[in-house]
Amino acid sequence: xxxxFLTSSPTGPLDGSRPVEGLDEMNGFVVNxxxxxxxxxxxxxxxxxxxxxxxxxxxxxxxxxxxxxxGLTISCFDLWDERTTDFSEAVLxxxxxxxxxxxxVPTQNAFFCRIGLREKIQNFDGIIIGISxxxxxxxxxxxxxxxxxxxxxxxxxxxxxRGLDLxxxxxxxxxxxxxxxxxxxxxxxxxxxxxxSMGREFxxxxxxxxxxCIDGKETVCGxxxxxxxGMLSLYKQERQKML
Numbered sequence: 001x002x003x004x005f006l007t008s009s010p011t012g013p014l015d016g017s018r019p020v021e022g023l024d025e026m027n028g029f030v031v032n033x034x035x036x037x038x039x040x041x042x043x044x045x046x047x048x049x050x051x052x053x054x055x056x057x058x059x060x061x062x063x064x065x066x067x068x069x070x071g072l073t074i075s076c077f078d079l080w081d082e083r084t085t086d087f088s089e090a091v092l093x094x095x096x097x098x099x100x101x102x103x104x105v106p107t108q109n110a111f112f113c114r115i116g117l118r119e120k121i122q123n124f125d126g127i128i129i130g131i132s133x134x135x136x137x138x139x140x141x142x143x144x145x146x147x148x149x150x151x152x153x154x155x156x157x158x159x160x161x162r163g164l165d166l167x168x169x170x171x172x173x174x175x176x177x178x179x180x181x182x183x184x185x186x187x188x189x190x191x192x193x194x195x196x197s198m199g200r201e202f203x204x205x206x207x208x209x210x211x212x213c214i215d216g217k218e219t220v221c222g223x224x225x226x227x228x229x230g231m232l233s234l235y236k237q238e239r240q241k242m243l
Contacts, residue, residue, distance in 0.1 A: 002123075003036040004166050004213035005029070006130040006138055008173035009102075011066050013207040015177050022069030026208040027222035030070050036127050040075040041096035043067070048103025048133045050082040050111045056101075063099060080115070089120040097127040100134025100164075105144045108133050109161045118164050128166060132173045135211075138166040143202060145172055145193055152184045152192050159196060167213055169203050175225065176206040194230045202227040203235065 010029065012020025023030050045060045056079055064077035078095075080087065092098070098121070101108070112118065121128070130138045136145075142163040146152040172193070181188040193202070203211065209222030224235040 006135040007210040008205040009207040043077040043097040044095040045099045047081045048108035087115040102132030139163045140165040143170045
């Protein structure tokens with residue numbers, strides 16, 4: 001069985017508006033996770049920034065601590081970045097839980113492509129947890145929402161990428177933080193993302209909400225919005241046709 005949890009932030013709001021100790025229990029995240037978590041699970045973090053070694057080490061340690069503070073046991077918490085020498089499918093499938101780290105979506109996507117993760121992660125028997133960029137790159141077709149200065153104006157910047165195909169749903173995280181953001185003198189959502197949604201559907205999550213995929217059945221847990229053809233509406237769970 002594959003249990004996929006695609007989160008905006010599994011450890012609470014990044015803006016610190018709601019302090020969280022360990023993993024975020026909002027919307028039943030920890031309760032649902034415990035249904036599939038094995039005792040002394042072997043965990044793996046796959047980074048979004050393969051060359052940022054100190055940051056990767058710190059992130060892995062942080063999430064290992066958050067997991068244990070939430071009462072989930074682990075036997076190891078390893079890391080895949082540029083220091084890794086064996087990216088084989090056999091090694092990947094030896095883990096019980098795979099974390100897909102947060103960061104810059106195109107950078108992580110390029111790393112995923114280089115190590116052949118899309119092909120290797122298929123039929124993985126265990127838990128997969130997406131974190132922000134990792135969640136976005138979990139889609140079959142990834143919408144890489146411009147993030148860094150200049151990206152929205154760069155004709156070479158690719159906004160649609162090939163993802164891991166863990167879901168067909170394109171997710172945008174951290175909505176409560178970035179909904180009023182400006183980028184390159186434009187409103188991130190109204191001037192950039194709304195036009196990009198023409199002919200597409202984006203599921204928009206604030207920190208604390210997540211998409212749970214259990215053997216292909218998908219459920220949105222918590223408040224979410226649907227952006228489709230330039231129109232934003234509050235997501236209603238009965239709209240299962242989009243999932």
